Amino acid sequence: MSILINEDTTFIVQGITGREAVNLTRECLDYGAGAKVVGGVTPGRLGREVHGVPVFDTVKQAVDHHGGPIDGSVVTVPPAFTKDAVFEAIENGIKLIVIVTERIPRRDVAQMVELASLRGARIIGPNCLGIIVPDVIKMGGIGGPAKDAAKAYTSGPIGVISRSGGMTTEMSSTLTAAGLGQSTAVSIGGDAIIGSSYAELMPLFEADEQTEGIVIYTEPGGRMEAELAKWVKENNSRLPIVAFMAGRFMDEMPGMSFGHAGTIVEGKEDTAAEKIARLAEAGITVAEEISQIPEIMKSKLGAPANA
Amino acid sequence: MLFSDMGGIDIEEVAETHPDHVGRRHFSNLLPISDFAAKECIASVGVTGSRLNRLTPILTRLARLFVERDMTLAEINPLCELEDGTFVALDAHMDMENEARPRQKALLHELGVGHEETRQAREATEFELAGEAVDAQDHRGVAGNVTEFDGDLGLVIGAGGGSLTLFDAVRKYGGKPANYCEIGGNPSVEKACGLAKLVLSKPGVDKIAVMMSIVSNTRVDIVARGVIKACLELNMDPAEKISIFRIPGAWEEEGFKILDHYGVRYADRTTSMHEAAKLAVEAS
Numbered sequence: 001m002s003i004l005i006n007e008d009t010t011f012i013v014q015g016i017t018g019r020e021a022v023n024l025t026r027e028c029l030d031y032g033a034g035a036k037v038v039g040g041v042t043p044g045r046l047g048r049e050v051h052g053v054p055v056f057d058t059v060k061q062a063v064d065h066h067g068g069p070i071d072g073s074v075v076t077v078p079p080a081f082t083k084d085a086v087f088e089a090i091e092n093g094i095k096l097i098v099i100v101t102e103r104i105p106r107r108d109v110a111q112m113v114e115l116a117s118l119r120g121a122r123i124i125g126p127n128c129l130g131i132i133v134p135d136v137i138k139m140g141g142i143g144g145p146a147k148d149a150a151k152a153y154t155s156g157p158i159g160v161i162s163r164s165g166g167m168t169t170e171m172s173s174t175l176t177a178a179g180l181g182q183s184t185a186v187s188i189g190g191d192a193i194i195g196s197s198y199a200e201l202m203p204l205f206e207a208d209e210q211t212e213g214i215v216i217y218t219e220p221g222g223r224m225e226a227e228l229a230k231w232v233k234e235n236n237s238r239l240p241i242v243a244f245m246a247g248r249f250m251d252e253m254p255g256m257s258f259g260h261a262g263t264i265v266e267g268k269e270d271t272a273a274e275k276i277a278r279l280a281e282a283g284i285t286v287a288e289e290i291s292q293i294p295e296i297m298k299s300k301l302g303a304p305a306n307a
Numbered sequence: 308m309l310f311s312d313m314g315g316i317d318i319e320e321v322a323e324t325h326p327d328h329v330g331r332r333h334f335s336n337l338l339p340i341s342d343f344a345a346k347e348c349i350a351s352v353g354v355t356g357s358r359l360n361r362l363t364p365i366l367t368r369l370a371r372l373f374v375e376r377d378m379t380l381a382e383i384n385p386l387c388e389l390e391d392g393t394f395v396a397l398d399a400h401m402d403m404e405n406e407a408r409p410r411q412k413a414l415l416h417e418l419g420v421g422h423e424e425t426r427q428a429r430e431a432t433e434f435e436l437a438g439e440a441v442d443a444q445d446h447r448g449v450a451g452n453v454t455e456f457d458g459d460l461g462l463v464i465g466a467g468g469g470s471l472t473l474f475d476a477v478r479k480y481g482g483k484p485a486n487y488c489e490i491g492g493n494p495s496v497e498k499a500c501g502l503a504k505l506v507l508s509k510p511g512v513d514k515i516a517v518m519m520s521i522v523s524n525t526r527v528d529i530v531a532r533g534v535i536k537a538c539l540e541l542n543m544d545p546a547e548k549i550s551i552f553r554i555p556g557a558w559e560e561e562g563f564k565i566l567d568h569y570g571v572r573y574a575d576r577t578t579s580m581h582e583a584a585k586l587a588v589e590a591s
Binding site: 020032079080092103104105106107111113114129141142143145148149152162163164165166167170173174177190215217219241244246247248249250253254255256257259260261263267268288289290291293 | 406474523
């Protein structure tokens with residue numbers, strides 16, 4: 001199985017007529033079994049088509065055309081309009097929203113995440129590349145064109161969660177080369193506030209029979225790693241976790257932002273050193289190099305439970 | 308929101324040494340900010356009586372300011388009580404996030420905060436400003452976010468997470484980076500070229516390493532063209548100046564063909580990012 005999406009998942013692309021969105025739509029249609037992209041939305045462009053996908057002015061029109069609830073939306077509209085687009089998706093019954101857009105003000109993100117939580121919807125991102133279930137479906141630009149995605153991702157027992165979109169592919173490719181496929185890989189986004197953190201996705205992987213281990217990519221900044229460590233300790237997780245921490249050099253440079261908007265050392269808890277210590281306390285191994293991840297994971301998978 | 312009755316020192320320190328003197332409460336970003344949330348937060352550390360009633364509107368208004376003005380931090384510390392029971396803010400600290408600047412122009416103008424005053428911890432160097440100019444030359448992708456360091460190994464690296472990983476990797480193998488930067492989102496040949504030229508021209512830099520995590524949007528061939536063009540325009544031999552080119556992914560066959568033509572050493576995904584960084588350090 002997989003988490004979040006499967007071959008039956010239907011979704012729309014908001015902002016579908018933008019250059020990147022047109023490419024992303026093509027990639028999703030081409031990958032695996034072919035995603036069910038049931039519509040696109042760009043206000044004022046009703047009646048057009050993007051790679052055969054009908055374009056609507058409103059999400060409501062797309063839902064009416066589909067004739068029933070739509071599972072998800074990939075949101076690619078510019079930052080000033082993203083909040084409205086996400087509200088529109090949520091209020092039209094969409095339960096899984098992947099926000100690709102970068103540079104959305106935090107207040108808007110906080111409001112989107114709060115509304116999603118009130119309505120029982122889930123947000124992935126912002127500033128992310130989406131979700132991929134290897135050989136089956138991808139929702140978002142993750143992995144790129146279908147032939148490139150197929151090179152990096154293969155089906156298997158590892159769940160991947162990453163704050164960096166590109167590194168989701170780098171780490172999955174490393175796992176693939178070592179014979180460890182992925183159940184689902186999720187690019188969760190690099191902003192200070194995101195819809196779904198490591199700890200919020202863990203219960204889904206925990207409940208997924210295919211998943212036997214988790215690999216995460218992490219960076220300085222924020223409290224997400226501390227929350228993951230806490231979750232692992234409190235829930236006696238069956239899943240071994242191997243982490244990779246990038247941006248260790250930033251510990252010497254407080255107040256400077258590198259890589260992603262949420263990647264900044266503002267307090268002691270933000271540092272790579274502190275996070276590595278917290279993860280280790282929870283039994284999460286932090287690999288020194290990405291190439292070491294498969295061997296560490298294999299030894300953890302081979303070990304008896306709770307060892 | 309946070310409230311502490313032990314003002315005058317760093318709130319992180321209070322939270323560590325006297326956690327019972329720090330009240331915390333979440334408030335909604337969707338609902339109008341109402342007094343009761345601030346009241347609960349302040350009362351939770353044992354403040355009552357007229358003090359509570361005078362403090363509540365201060366915290367409520369500070370929270371409103373925080374939300375309406377897109378702050379990442381809005382702190383009054385210390386807040387002092389006068390003999391007549393009124394309160395005065397003796398110092399305050401506010402940070403506005405960069406992403407919200409466009410919609411807070413009027414306030415920034417009123418306060419006299421200019422465009423060049425970023426939230427970075429130190430002022431941009433000439434080298435970094437030149438990097439910004441390269442990135443601003445067109446709107447396709449990113450080839451910038453340049454930060455100057457005092458080493459000798461020039462880096463043309465990407466993307467966000469890839470740059471963080473590669474910078475660490477170079478240092479792990481004893482390399483001294485001359486700079487940090489990020490390429491991503493499929494920049495034009497001109498931008499990749501501009502960035503490579505900037506790094507190659509930095510005093511003390513002999514060679515550059517061109518490395519990224521596997522790309523799916525950025526095209527390998529376009530970055531290859533850009534960095535080779537940079538060498539040629541500076542009358543340098545790409546084979547000598549580019550110590551290693553490690554960018555696997557979209558359009559890699561086309562990219563590797565170009566690199567072959569100029570004799571530049573390259574690596575595909577079977578060479579890990581750390582191995583590539585090690586090769587770059589050894590060649591410098």
